[in-house]
Amino acid sequence: MRRSRAFIPTTKEAPSDAVLASHIFLSRAGFISQVASGLYSYMPLAKRVIKKIENIINEEMAAVGCEEVELSFVTPISLWEESGRSEKFGKELLRFHDRKDTMFVLGPTHEEMMVDLVRNRVTSYKQLPINLYQMKIKFRDEARPRFGIMRGREFLMKDGYSFHASYADLDREFDMMEEAYKKILTRLGLDFRIVEADSGAIGGTGSKELMVLAGSGEDTLAVCDSCQYGANIEIFLGAGDEAQKDMVFTSVKDIKGDDICPQCGGKLSLTKGIEVGHIFKLGTTYSAALKAEFLDENGKAQPFIMGTYGMGVSRLVAAVIEQNHDENGCIWTKETAPYMVNILISNVKENRQFELGEELYKRLKNSGVEVMLDDRKDRFGFKMKDAELIGFPYTVIIGKELNNGLVEIYDRKTKINISVEADTVYNKIM
Ligand code: ATP
Ligand code: MG
Ligand code: MG
Ligand code: MG
Numbered sequence: 065m066r067r068s069r070a071f072i073p074t075t076k077e078a079p080s081d082a083v084l085a086s087h088i089f090l091s092r093a094g095f096i097s098q099v100a101s102g103l104y105s106y107m108p109l110a111k112r113v114i115k116k117i118e119n120i121i122n123e124e125m126a127a128v129g130c131e132e133v134e135l136s137f138v139t140p141i142s143l144w145e146e147s148g149r150s151e152k153f154g155k156e157l158l159r160f161h162d163r164k165d166t167m168f169v170l171g172p173t174h175e176e177m178m179v180d181l182v183r184n185r186v187t188s189y190k191q192l193p194i195n196l197y198q199m200k201i202k203f204r205d206e207a208r209p210r211f212g213i214m215r216g217r218e219f220l221m222k223d224g225y226s227f228h229a230s231y232a233d234l235d236r237e238f239d240m241m242e243e244a245y246k247k248i249l250t251r252l253g254l255d256f257r258i259v260e261a262d263s264g265a266i267g268g269t270g271s272k273e274l275m276v277l278a279g280s281g282e283d284t285l286a287v288c289d290s291c292q293y294g295a296n297i298e299i300f301l302g303a304g305d306e307a308q309k310d311m312v313f314t315s316v317k318d319i320k321g322d323d324i325c326p327q328c329g330g331k332l333s334l335t336k337g338i339e340v341g342h343i344f345k346l347g348t349t350y351s352a353a354l355k356a357e358f359l360d361e362n363g364k365a366q367p368f369i370m371g372t373y374g375m376g377v378s379r380l381v382a383a384v385i386e387q388n389h390d391e392n393g394c395i396w397t398k399e400t401a402p403y404m405v406n407i408l409i410s411n412v413k414e415n416r417q418f419e420l421g422e423e424l425y426k427r428l429k430n431s432g433v434e435v436m437l438d439d440r441k442d443r444f445g446f447k448m449k450d451a452e453l454i455g456f457p458y459t460v461i462i463g464k465e466l467n468n469g470l471v472e473i474y475d476r477k478t479k480i481n482i483s484v485e486a487d488t489v490y491n492k493i494m
Pocket of ligand 1: 173204206213214215216217218219220221339340341342374375376377378379
């Protein structure tokens with residue numbers, strides 16, 4: 065892409081309510097634009113990052129035999145009444161009437177819809193297990209939308225649902241999905257921990273959250289210093305005790321009575337995390353309520369045994385930046401970067417600089433590298449600041465040193481600048 069033609073409206077001003085680095089930098093660098101409270105438009109750079117994350121998720125889901133579907137965003141209230149969640153979800157459910165006065169809900173999650181899709185279509189144990197997922201906008205009328213796309217009202221979720229004939233098969237699938245989710249977050253370059261969690265409004269038994277570790281996270285975690293054990297402190301607090309959740313605890317002992325790891329006896333300490341994924345063993349909660357049944361080996365009707373697997377795709381964009389930024393802006397990981405290389409022509413009026421920029425741009429593009437060419441007439445300092453703010457992993461600076469046959473490669477993460485011979489720069493990057 066040529067920067068002179070790109071729609072990347074960078075600004076010096078951050079939104080007045082922005083406190084998190086991700087909110088500040090994603091806004092300033094022209095990734096997201098707020099429309100109203102908790103509602104955001106994704107501009108081209110954000111769209112590219114989202115596609116990267118979606119691709120990784122799609123690859124890992126395909127690797128474990130999941131199939132992608134897409135359910136309608138507008139969902140009939142009757143399904144929510146069947147499951148009993150119309151009341152449970154409360155004000156987070158946005159309800160409205162159509163012209164025929166039928167009531168609908170904007171999907172905040174899709175358990176009911178997926179059960180409805182499968183019921184009466186999958187009728188025998190021989191057709192099980194199946195695991196279906198979608199990437200889909202969700203709407204929750206959050207009480208306190210905040211932190212930019214970290215807690216929006218409209219947000220993008222990957223939500224998956226599995227159907228089984230036995231609990232043993234659900235357990236197997238759940239472990240497999242946990243591994244797949246681990247792979248996704250590892251590929252995204254994130255530092256995370258999988259913790260035991262409360263099952264919340266969705267209901268069910270086994271529940272684990274995938275937490276990206278960050279001081280700005282809204283969840284407090286008890287993590288073991290010696291092993292991989294971790295738990296959301298919610299599980300130690302009284303169910304639904306909102307006041308307690310907002311209390312500030314200084315040690316696990318204050319909450320749990322002791323600070324010993326239940327798995328290895330090591331010491332537990334408190335840390336903060338961003339919930340980017342949540343997986344549950346639902347059992348028959350929804351299938352029983354919606355009478356979604358299959359015939360088992362003995363010809364007896366049984367409700368499906370289910371699992372559910374959610375991942376916050378748009379929240380992940382913010383989480384990457386919470387873990388990867390500095391005072392100048394975003395630092396994208398290689399797997400998430402909207403463009404890997406930014407070619408910065410210091411002075412577009414200098415023919416040699418301009419020509420080398422163009423040549424390098426074409427070669428890299430033809431080799432499949434995602435590359436931006438900063439061919440704008442602006443000053444070097446301005447363009448460099450912009451590159452820092454956006455956070456391209458590499459910027460190739462074509463400037464005065466070209467007179468000595470040299471260009472620079474700037475590494476956004478390490479801030480190390482190396483000078484290389486102009487005719488070797490292509491090989492250095494490839
Ligand atoms: P939270 O505790 O942050 O409110 P949740 O537990 O209500 O999240 P789930 O129902 O578990 O969310 O949904 C699955 C995933 O969707 C979450 O792990 C999170 O990554 C993402 N998510 C949930 N709510 C939002 C939101 N308001 N904005 C962005 N992402 C969200
Ligand atoms: Mg919530
Ligand atoms: Mg939660
Ligand atoms: Mg959750």
